[in-house]
Amino acid sequence: MRVNIAVLNYNGKALLEECLPSIIEAAARSRFSPKVTVLDNCSTDGSIEFLRNNFPQVDIYMAKVNRIYCSYNELFRDSEDDVILILNSDIKVDANFLDPMVEHFERSKEVFFVSSRMYFFDKVTYQGDRAKAREHFGIISADTRFRGYEKLVEKQGYTFSTGNGAFDRRKFLELGGFDTIYLPGRYEDVDLCFRGWKSGYKGIYEPRSIIYHKGYVSFKAAFSDKEIQATVFRNSLIFMVKNISSFTIFAKFCFWLPIRLIYFILSGRPYFVNAAAQAFKMLPLALRLRDACSKDFKLTDKEVVTFFNE
Numbered sequence: 611m612r613v614n615i616a617v618l619n620y621n622g623k624a625l626l627e628e629c630l631p632s633i634i635e636a637a638a639r640s641r642f643s644p645k646v647t648v649l650d651n652c653s654t655d656g657s658i659e660f661l662r663n664n665f666p667q668v669d670i671y672m673a674k675v676n677r678i679y680c681s682y683n684e685l686f687r688d689s690e691d692d693v694i695l696i697l698n699s700d701i702k703v704d705a706n707f708l709d710p711m712v713e714h715f716e717r718s719k720e721v722f723f724v725s726s727r728m729y730f731f732d733k734v735t736y737q738g739d740r741a742k743a744r745e746h747f748g749i750i751s752a753d754t755r756f757r758g759y760e761k762l763v764e765k766q767g768y769t770f771s772t773g774n775g776a777f778d779r780r781k782f783l784e785l786g787g788f789d790t791i792y793l794p795g796r797y798e799d800v801d802l803c804f805r806g807w808k809s810g811y812k813g814i815y816e817p818r819s820i821i822y823h824k825g826y827v828s829f830k831a832a833f834s835d836k837e838i839q840a841t842v843f844r845n846s847l848i849f850m851v852k853n854i855s856s857f858t859i860f861a862k863f864c865f866w867l868p869i870r871l872i873y874f875i876l877s878g879r880p881y882f883v884n885a886a887a888q889a890f891k892m893l894p895l896a897l898r899l900r901d902a903c904s905k906d907f908k909l910t911d912k913e914v915v916t917f918f919n920e
Contacts, residue, residue, distance in 0.1 A: 613644035613712055614691040620651040620676060622699035623660045625824075630665060632702040640708045644695075645669055649685050651676040678795045683787035686779055695776040700824035702731070710818040711776045722781045722811035723803060725772035726819040727763065736763055737823055740815040741770040742918040743804075747870055748863035749846045750854070750915065752800050769815040770918055771803035774823070781811060786903060791852070791895060796838070797845035804853055807917075810908035836881050844885035851889075852896040855904065856911040 615633055619626060626648065637644045647669040648661055661670055671688070673681040682696055693715050695708070711724040725739040737754070740762060744753035752771040785805050792798040803813055833841070847867070854860045867886075874882040 611642055611693060611712065611716065612691040613640070613642040613708070614647055614689060614694045615644050615697065615708070616647045616649050616671075616682065616685055616694050617697050617699055617701075618649050618651065618679070618681065619653060619657055619699040620678075621653045621655040621657065623653075623655050623657045625699040626657065626661065627664070629699060629702045630668070632705070633697070634665065634667065636703045636705050636708050639705055640712075642709065642712055644708065645691070647671050647685070648699075649673060649681060651678065651681050677790060678793060679798055680788045680790045680793060686777075686782050686787060689779060691779055693776050694779050694782075697774050697821070698823070701774060702822045704820040704822075707819040707821060710816050714814050714816065715776070715778060718812070720810070720812045721778065721814055722806040722809075723772050723775050723777045724814045724816050724819075725769045725775040726821045727815075727817040728774070729820065729822050731822050731824050733822060737825075739769065739772050739775065740767065740817075741772070743770045743915045745859070745862070745915065748859075748866035749850060750804075750859070750911075751846065752803075764817050766817055767815050768918070769813045770807070771800045772813065773799040774821065775813075778811075781806065781809075785809065789852075789899065791848055791892060791899060792845045794833070794841065796842045797849050801849055801853065804849075804914065805903060805907075807914045808853075808907040808909045808911070840881045840885035843882050844889045847886060847889035848892055848896050851893055852900050852903075854911050855900075859911050859915070 615637055617630065617633065634646055637646050649671045650657055651673050658670060661668055671685050673684055686694060693712055707726060711726065714721045714724045728737040728739045729735060730737050739754065740759065741752040741754045742756045744751050744756065785802060788798040789801055792801065806813065850863050871883055871886055
């Protein structure tokens with residue numbers, strides 16, 4: 611099985627210096643002999659020269675345009691690997707994290723993605739990546755802090771989505787990869803994994819695979835907290851229109867949306883209303899994408915959401 615560990619980088623030379631050695635060590639320990647590739651998103655901080663001088667064993671893939679997470683689509687198309695593990699540049703990994711993830715793809719052809727057991731850099735605070743589908747105020751999201759999650763941290767099981775996980779490359783391309791409608795980012799991973807579940811594939815949480823995450827360093831450097839919150843809200847609305855065909859789920863979404871917008875206005879957070887306006891402008895595109903991606907679905911929205919709430 612051909613395996614690639616792909617690290618997304620944008621002006622992260624210092625992060626690569628700090629985190630890449632752990633990934634290289636893990637690759638050397640794996641029985642799959644994986645490649646390590648840095649997917650560079652048009653960096654201007656000397657990242658390429660740094661990699662060539664200090665990590666000559668690492669492949670470098672240079673994105674033609676910085677599409678943030680969606681740049682992975684380009685790498686997946688040009689790759690001949692069977693499984694590609696995607697990581698941010700602010701992630702360190704446990705030395706033996708890789709094989710338990712990849713072995714799931716050997717055992718079952720239904721597996722689309724495998725997530726890891728993720729901690730913050732302090733190696734104490736659990737961050738994820740075992741998620742359930744959550745309905746909150748009519749919007750579906752990935753919830754890693756669901757009731758009782760503490761008891762499941764060390765247990766293998768299904769997961770709704772992952773942002774830093776291993777993917778079956780063929781299935782990733784079959785589903786169309788990350789959707790650029792969500793740029794600059796947030797929800798593109800939930801969207802892809804949800805489409806995977808509806809297509810009859812599975813997502814697995816593997817607690818033996820441990821990684822350590824600083825927490826979206828590049829994204830937070832580019833956007834303020836308010837901008838990030840607004841983007842998440844805008845993209846959650848796009849996600850619902852693009853993906854949800856269940857009358858009951860969509861009706862709840864439509865019921866709660868005007869109430870939430872009024873609440874945001876009254877609570878002095880107009881940036882959420884502006885985000886909704888942006889989402890409304892993108893409705894025609896979201897509806898076209900909805901028609902294009904729904905023809906091969908095998909499960910309904912309700913079946914997927916119910917599966918995680920049983």
